[in-house]
């Protein structure tokens with residue numbers, strides 16, 4: 102009944118990029134259904150709940166707004182480029198075929214077609230899915246450029262510009278750059294530093310390609326979210342999630358001994374066995390055994406989180422009269438470990454007797470040797486979240502971002 106009203110906007114969008122009117126209308130209706138489905142899913146419903154038809158064409162054919170805009174730019178650029186005269190074409194080719202950073206100065210008498218050429222360049226770049234900033238010195242000139250702004254407004258320059266004036270653009274996240282989690286590569290083990298930053302290293306390329314697998318193989322926590330369908334089309338990769346992002350880790354042993362081990366549970370193994378267990382997991386099969394082996398050794402030797410899991414295991418093993426214990430990760434380390442020292446296992450975690458009911462304050466994560474649940478939730482605001490989830494970037498167990506992080510300036 103409301104089909105036309107719901108799909109009206111999409112029909113207009115699709116008609117700009119699809120010539121066949123019926124096809125544009127059909128795609129627009131399917132796109133409207135996809136939008137409705139996404140909203141319904143956020144409330145745990147689906148199209149079927151409201152007797153709406155299912156989406157009948159592949160989601161890849163249903164471009165999102167950004168992809169439609171890119172396609173529009175591409176088509177507009179094509180038209181402009183066809184009209185370029187010889188001089189404009191020569192300038193266009195010279196500018197567009199340049200790789201790396203280079204400055205061009207475009208000059209010509211009034212009305213000779215400079216703005217026209219600028220717009221052809223801007224739309225060609227935008228039509229390839231990239232972005233471009235167009236600035237002009239006056240408001241009128243900026244209006245003639247696609248997405249143009251004045252230099253003062255775009256770069257946030259002071260009104261009275263002098264030799265020492267600088268742009269006032271500030272990053273909007275991390276309190277405008279005042280909060281900086283430290284990534285002091287100096288203190289990284291030499292082999293990891295090489296893998297991360299030395300392109301002449303033989304495994305540099307492979308390691309960068311598979312870095313997510315290597316990180317997951319040695320991580321003690323992972324990020325979870327409900328992935329909300331693919332966002333198709335061209336342009337930058339988009340990852341759309343529904344609801345909350347959460348991080349989780351595991352207790353020391355899986356509830357059932359035959360369950361697959363993950364996270365800190367893998368740190369109870371030594372040497373070759375530790376690597377073998379990881380390589381058996383499907384996502385790690387493309388990892389090279391000797392790199393993984395070095396990473397696991399590194400974790401066991403310098404990472405306080407891995408050492409904490411091992412310490413708990415060694416206490417639990419072979420002790421018949423041991424009271425019930427658990428591991429608690431300390432939330433508020435007294436010294437700012439980003440600057441002064443690398444944390445030791447005892448500065449990161451404490452082992453408590455479970456029955457004692459010892460103070461819970463300042464501790465946000467408890468690991469039991471074994472419990473009915475394998476999954477333990479980890480607060481996203483916790484300083485343990487980054488080092489446990491991304492150990493490749495926090496090999497020494499440095500604190501990650503947390504809500505009490507001091508400002509740098």
Ligand SMILES: Nc1ncnc2c1ncn2[C@@H]1O[C@H](COP(=O)(O)OP(=O)(O)OP(=O)(O)O)[C@@H](O)[C@H]1O
Pocket residue numbers: 184185186189209210211212213214215216217218
């Ligand atoms: N290749 C072209 N094909 C069709 N029209 C063109 C072409 N190049 C320029 N024009 C038209 O010529 C007019 C003047 O061009 P344009 O505004 O780009 O010149 P300009 O060099 O930027 O001028 P000014 O220096 O005065 O700002 C505009 O109406 C523009 O649309």
